[in-house]
Amino acid sequence: MLDLDDTALLLDALRPPRGYELDVAVGTTFTLDLVTLLAVPVSATMTAEQHQPADVLETIRRYADRTIMFCQAGAIGIPSSYRPALTFIEGSVVEIKKPGGGIFHPKVWVVRFSKGDDTTHRVIVLSRNLTFDRALDVMARFDEDGADGPRLDTSELEGLLGGLPRASARKMPAPQRAMLRGLLESLKVARLSLPSPFTSGRTVALKPGPQSVFFAKSCDRALAISPFLTAPATSEFLTTGKSWAGVVSRRSSLDSAASGLRAADKTFRLRDVVVDVQDSLDELVDVTEDVTARPAHRGLHAKAFIQDHARFSTVWMGSANLTDAAMTTNYELMVELTGPRAEVGVDRLLNLKAPKNNLASFVEAYAPDPSSAGSEEVEISDAEHLAYALASSEVHLVLTDLGETFDVELTAVLDVLPEDATVTAHILSLPNDVQAVVRGSAKWGGLTTRHITPFVVLRVELAAKSHSVLVRATMTGDPEGRKESTIALAIRTRDDFLRYLGALLGWNLPFLAGGDGDGERSGGRWGSAKPEDRLLEDLVTTASRAPERFESLESTLRHLESNPELAGLTPPEFRQLWDAVRSARKGRR
Numbered sequence: 001m002l003d004l005d006d007t008a009l010l011l012d013a014l015r016p017p018r019g020y021e022l023d024v025a026v027g028t029t030f031t032l033d034l035v036t037l038l039a040v041p042v043s044a045t046m047t048a049e050q051h052q053p054a055d056v057l058e059t060i061r062r063y064a065d066r067t068i069m070f071c072q073a074g075a076i077g078i079p080s081s082y083r084p085a086l087t088f089i090e091g092s093v094v095e096i097k098k099p100g101g102g103i104f105h106p107k108v109w110v111v112r113f114s115k116g117d118d119t120t121h122r123v124i125v126l127s128r129n130l131t132f133d134r135a136l137d138v139m140a141r142f143d144e145d146g147a148d149g150p151r152l153d154t155s156e157l158e159g160l161l162g163g164l165p166r167a168s169a170r171k172m173p174a175p176q177r178a179m180l181r182g183l184l185e186s187l188k189v190a191r192l193s194l195p196s197p198f199t200s201g202r203t204v205a206l207k208p209g210p211q212s213v214f215f216a217k218s219c220d221r222a223l224a225i226s227p228f229l230t231a232p233a234t235s236e237f238l239t240t241g242k243s244w245a246g247v248v249s250r251r252s253s254l255d256s257a258a259s260g261l262r263a264a265d266k267t268f269r270l271r272d273v274v275v276d277v278q279d280s281l282d283e284l285v286d287v288t289e290d291v292t293a294r295p296a297h298r299g300l301h302a303k304a305f306i307q308d309h310a311r312f313s314t315v316w317m318g319s320a321n322l323t324d325a326a327m328t329t330n331y332e333l334m335v336e337l338t339g340p341r342a343e344v345g346v347d348r349l350l351n352l353k354a355p356k357n358n359l360a361s362f363v364e365a366y367a368p369d370p371s372s373a374g375s376e377e378v379e380i381s382d383a384e385h386l387a388y389a390l391a392s393s394e395v396h397l398v399l400t401d402l403g404e405t406f407d408v409e410l411t412a413v414l415d416v417l418p419e420d421a422t423v424t425a426h427i428l429s430l431p432n433d434v435q436a437v438v439r440g441s442a443k444w445g446g447l448t449t450r451h452i453t454p455f456v457v458l459r460v461e462l463a464a465k466s467h468s469v470l471v472r473a474t475m476t477g478d479p480e481g482r483k484e485s486t487i488a489l490a491i492r493t494r495d496d497f498l499r500y501l502g503a504l505l506g507w508n509l510p511f512l513a514g515g516d517g518d519g520e521r522s523g524g525r526w527g528s529a530k531p532e533d534r535l536l537e538d539l540v541t542t543a544s545r546a547p548e549r550f551e552s553l554e555s556t557l558r559h560l561e562s563n564p565e566l567a568g569l570t571p572p573e574f575r576q577l578w579d580a581v582r583s584a585r586k587g588r589r
Contacts (some may be wrong), residue, residue, distance in 0.1 A: 012039060013109075013124050013141050015116040020113035020120065023182045025067045026161060027109045027384035028333070030319070032071040033131040034079060034455075037089050040067065040130075057487045058503040061088045068180060069130065070094050070161075073169040074384075074391030074469040077131065078457055082429040087486045090454055091176070093472050095169040097392040098207040102329030103380060104167075106205075107319045108157065112183055120144045121190040123154060125203070125318050127303045129351065135301035136270070136362070138317045140144070140335050142192040142201075152192040152335075153202035158184050160205040160333060169392045172387040178515050198314075198339040206320060206332035213327055214316060214334060216240060222347045226322035227300045229253040231260030231369050233324050238263040239375040240307065246350070247322070248363055250300055253517035258368040266351075268363040270300045325380075387460060387469045387545045388422075397454060399447075399477030406449075410435075410442045410456060410473065421462040428455035429468065449482055450489070481555045488559035488566070497569045501557070504549055506540045535574070539581045554582070 010013030016022055022041070041063035049429075067068045075094035091475045096104040107126040112119055120290045128137040164393055165172045172180075194201045204214045206256040215222075215237060224234070225248045234257050238245040245268040247254070254267055261267055279448070304317040318334035320326040342348065348358070355361040380388075393413040400407040410425055414437070417423070423437040427444060429451045435442040437458070460470040491497050560566045570578075 009040060010109075010124070010126065010128065010130075010139065013122075013139065014111060015121060017143075017551055018114045020115045020118075022066060023112045023114035023119060025063075025111045026070075026180060026183055027068070027130065028070045028104075028106045028161075028164075028204060029130040029551050030072050030103060030105045030107070030130055031075045031077065031129045032069065032303055033077045033129075034086055034089065034092070034093075035083070036130050037067075037069055037092065038083070038085055042219055042549065045408075046099040048120065053121070054389045056503075057085055057088065058500050058552075059492050060085055061483060061487065062504070062549065064088045064092045065548075066179070068105070068176060070096055070164055070168075071130075073471065074099055074272065074388035075103075076470040076472075078468060079428070080472045082431070082453070082542060084486045084489065086428075086449065086453065090472060091173070094164070094176075095165050095472060096164060096170050096331070098388040099331060102208050102331070103388065105319050105326070105375040105466050106333035108203075108333045110157070110183060112185055115239070119186065121151065121187055121192060123157070123187075123192055123203075124148045125333060127301060127317065127319060138302040138304055139564065140195075140317055140337070142194065143188045145193050146191075147193050150194045150199050150201065152194055153191075154192065155203075156256040157203035157565050158187060158332065160207070160331070161528055168210050170472065172542065176307065177479055188439075194251045194337065197343045198337040201335060201337045202316075203518055204316065204336050206330065206334070206336040207325065208329050208331065210328070214336065215305055215309055215316070215319075218242060218308070221245070221306075221308040221346045222349060223306045224248070225300070225304040227253060227303070228323050229257035229260070232258045232327075233322050233327055233494065234260035235263060237305065237322055243267075244346070246346075248300070248359065249322075250349070253368060254366060254368040254373045255370060256371045258370040261368055265364055267368060269366040271362060271364050275505065278464055293369050293505060296497050300443060304349075305351060306344075308345045310343050312338055313341040313348075315344055335589060343550055350585075383465060383467045386417070386462075387467045390414070390458060391469045392416075393458065395458075395471050395473040397456065397475045399452065399475065399479070401477065404448075405445070406477075407481070408444045408448045408452075410437070412437060412440050412458065415439050416464060417460065421460055423461075424459045427451065429452060429453050429459060431457075434459075449479055452479065452482060485559045486553035487552075488563075489555050490559060491556075491569060494569050494571060497515065497560075498571070499552075501574070504553055505535075505542060536577050536581070539577060540584075542571075543581055543585050550585070 014025070035195050040294065041060050057467060057505045069092050071093065076093070086585060106129060109124040111122045113122070122140045125140045161180065165177050165180065206214065219240050220242060221244040222238060223246050223398065223459070225236050229247070229249050234247065238247065238261070241263070245263055245264050247261065247264055251269045252263065293428065297413055303319060303321055304315060306313055306315050313338045316334045318332065320332040320334055326332050337344070350359045352360050393416055395498045396411045398409045398411070408427065412423070413459045414423060424434050427435050430444070433444060435444060453469060454473045455470055456473050457470050459466055487500065491500060557570065560569060
């Protein structure tokens with residue numbers, strides 16, 4: 001445990017166990033990259049060979065309806081270009097109001113998988129946001145595996161998630177609130193195993209307001225790993241270590257919090273070579289498309305705290321930095337794990353005598369230099385706090401259907417802004433159509449269905465400075481079938497249609513025969529892996545057990561048939577089966 005060669009990717013950690021599928025997923029993050037959120041259902045359910053536009057969109061549509069992503073209002077990264085696929089995750093995003101002087105900062109996933117009537121759960125506690133950051137982070141995964149042994153106590157996690165609907169910036173729909181309640185009810189009785197060699201574990205939720213610190217007031221040795229520091233919080237933790245105390249952080253944080261490091265026996269920073277490698281990777285790979293979001297993290301982003309007590313040690317890892325804000329004003333989520341000191345203690349994680357395969361190989365000793373520090377370093381600037389407060393206010397879009405196009409009016413509550421602030425807005429899909437927000441209102445005209453989205457960018461200018469935030473507005477007048485029309489636009493060949501159909505019906509095997517890879521598949525005939533009798537069975541089963549998928553298919557077909565160029569993409573064999581199943585379904589109503 002705590003070996004640095006035991007690496008993992010979040011998207012891999014979200015993959016279902018063999019034979020299971022994603023049932024419900026609830027995540028929390030501070031900053032959110034919408035493109036990363038799009039990747040979650042695709043990476044968790046599809047193989048590389050399946051990545052074709054139509055079936056990717058159907059997979060996103062299918063699983064996005066089962067996903068809730070809570071994030072800090074105003075901390076959604078602004079994509080450099082609009083993607084129609086964002087249509088399907090609009091309802092997944094739930095922004096949390098800025099909590100007074102703090103922020104919404106927990107990083108956790110709670111997932112339920114299903115196989116028929118059988119279900120299993122997984123909890124993932126992280127220090128990483130749902131973005132394309134390239135930084136050193138930590139992740140702890142807990143599965144309901146049926147094995148004997150100690151279990152994770154999730155009661156504080158359940159309490160944190162259960163209270164989030166009341167803290168949301170825009171009201172969550174009733175079905176979404178019911179889905180969250182159902183997940184928390186099943187999590188309450190789930191038996192999540194602890195990884196070896198830990199003997200006890202629990203989740204620790206930090207909420208705004210006075211509270212006791214999560215760590216013990218006294219221990220033998222204490223080590224903190226935190227990218228951000230403030231002097232009071234750092235001093236309080238380091239003074240718990242009676243025989244030794246140390247901290248690993250960023251150079252600038254150590255300089256800024258130098259007055260709180262007097263109790264530290266050792267202070268460390270990440271080696272320059274580690275950051276240089278990460279920068280080199282970023283030059284080779286476009287890691288994010290955000291243009292006005294907070295910069296992607298590099299270097300150290302992990303948060304972990306270790307205290308040794310006699311033969312045992314306790315480890316806390318998760319979202320909280322060693323800052324006053326984390327301890328008093330933020331929402332945070334940590335996991336507390338206790339195990340044998342020899343295997344999980346300070347010397348195991350930071351072994352300076354044998355640095356191979358532990359944190360010592362990544363860090364070097366550093367003497368803080370208070371003279372190099374500017375103003376005390378903070379995670380969130382004043383301008384960002386103001387922008388988060390604006391995004392936490394009421395924002396509405398009202399659509400008026402004019403037949404072929406729509407008029408759109410935005411209304412926003414600007415009371416949180418100073419009187420001399422000016423605000424402009426643009427709909428995410430129309431970046432060049434920027435309108436001034438006058439007395440809380442802005443208007444657009446001539447929008448087609450493909451331009452409609454609740455994602456709006458608000459730009460605030462104040463004292464020659466500006467800051468932009470992306471919000472998901474409450475939208476009234478959303479045209480029926482907008483999501484299905486997005487899928488229909490991605491279907492350009494009969495091959496596309498068959499792949500889309502396979503994604504909707506949950507086929508996991510190739511189902512087309514012949515073809516040369518250019519999209520023309522022998523007239524789109526059925527392959528032996530999916531004969532017509534099986535298709536009939538799947539259509540009937542879907543109509544009975546998953547009517548929402550059946551209705552999605554019906555809407556997509558209407559959009560295809562309304563376009564003369566696309567009407568012939570559905571194979572005749574499918575049309576015969578479809579007409580029969582649809583008629584039988586209508587007859588039972």
